[in-house]
Amino acid sequence: MPWVLALLVFLPASAFAQQATPRLISDSPQYCAELSGRFAALEIEAPTHLRVLADEGRQLCAEGQTRSGIAKLRRALKEAQRGE
């Protein structure tokens, strides 16, 4: 059964390679919370539509759609910074 041997050799190697490859961590719920905190500092002066956008982002993060939530929060932050 050479293929079984090959599988035994390949699987740990693949797992090791996955571990060795650096991972992006800016799509985590923690980062979602960090962005939410950043927007909160600007929220008082931010226009309504940006506050709505940020709320939508928070909502998506809470629902587990972290990447979409982060994207909305980033847009809200960028627009708010531009308005400052």
Added chain:
Amino acid sequence: MAAPAEDRDGWRDIRAYLKSAGFRFAALFAVLFLAAILGFALMLWWGTAGTLSRQLDDAIRADAIGLQEAWRGGGTAAVRDAIGERLAVDIDDHAIYLLMDGAGNRLAGNLDRWPGAAEAPGSWSGDMVRRDGVAVPARVYHLPLDQGHRLLIGRDATDREKLRSLLSEALLWSFAVAVAFALAGAAALRRALADRLRAAAATAGAIAAGDLSRRVPLSTQRDEFDQLGESMNAMLDRIDQLMIGIKGVSDSIAHDLRTPIARARMRLEHALLTAPDEESLRAAIETTVADLDGISRVFQALLRIAEAEAGARRAAFASFDLATVLTDAAEVYGALAEERGQQLETSWPEKLTMMGDRDMVLQAIANLLDNAVKFTPEGGTIRLRASAPARGKREIIVRDEGPGLAAEDRARAGERFFRADPSRALPGSGLGLSLVKAVAALHGGELRLGDGQAGAARPGLEARLILSSRA
């Protein structure tokens, strides 16, 4: 057992095909065509994927400069803030940062660990990073900082790699199509060349087989192949004329020299059989030697004519003064004319420089003067004149007061061994004017014959030798 011989023939055919001009032209066409396509592909690559790569590197470089300034201004805290701000507004989610201290602790950024390929400080590398569990390509730069700190700045290169992949595939297909077109074009070119040359090759083959009447057929395209065909046909016409000329000379030699040789033989035989004493025998031998000298002179003249006609002496062309040559000739023939009670009048400029074969020109002038002296009666005048009638032209005119030449005889006067009826009684070989004509042709000129005094009872002959002074 026949198989190896067939293999050898097949191999020989392939080698002949590869060595053929048609194949080489076709191969050159294919190579140039493919080189042009390759050049186009490289330009396209440089203008698209290359531009994208350069833009990516420029963005990373600008980012690195900004963060380095932040490091100098506020150290770790400032860089951490700057990274945080940059990541917070990175809507495209392409930016990659990682700040680590000397002990290997992660201080800021969105990457969980340092990539192995970016260990060398100041290095640029293409690495893979995982996003949502999927490995994606990234372009990163390692910026070394103080106190063992180091900063990784990068961008997600997925878009660039997608474009590269699409472009590579498109170019690969384009190249495959280009190769097919190049090969088809090369084959068509080879066939067209072979078709155009076939007629010329067939004509050359027929001529080699002895059919000198064949000529290369010409198309209506008037292209280079037709020009080659025209040149070949002109060459063949010339060869034809030369063959006719050679045949004529051979006939003339056989006809005109047979008589004096037979006469010499007869004289010797007669003397051998009938000479009463040694004195008579010696006289017969002396006469025969004189006859044979005459035959030898005829051969020499024929050789000189052949030499002039072949243009073999053109290599010996040099600048000389025609006036000096005329003076030399006039000196010799002036004395001869005086002996015969004739007068030689001369006229030419002080200097008449020209390029050419001095000896040949002198021989031609001498032949004309010789004829004039021969045909002018006692008390008559011979005129020798020369001038430069136009730029690059020299004209020598010899006019006598002899019987002249009838118009039909003038047309044949340059033919070898031709002698007009009135001159048959006088000594001569009929080669003098042939040589003059050949010398004129050698010097890019001509010999014109006309009446010395039109309408007179004895019109005389005017020989006008026109030469090119630049040769």
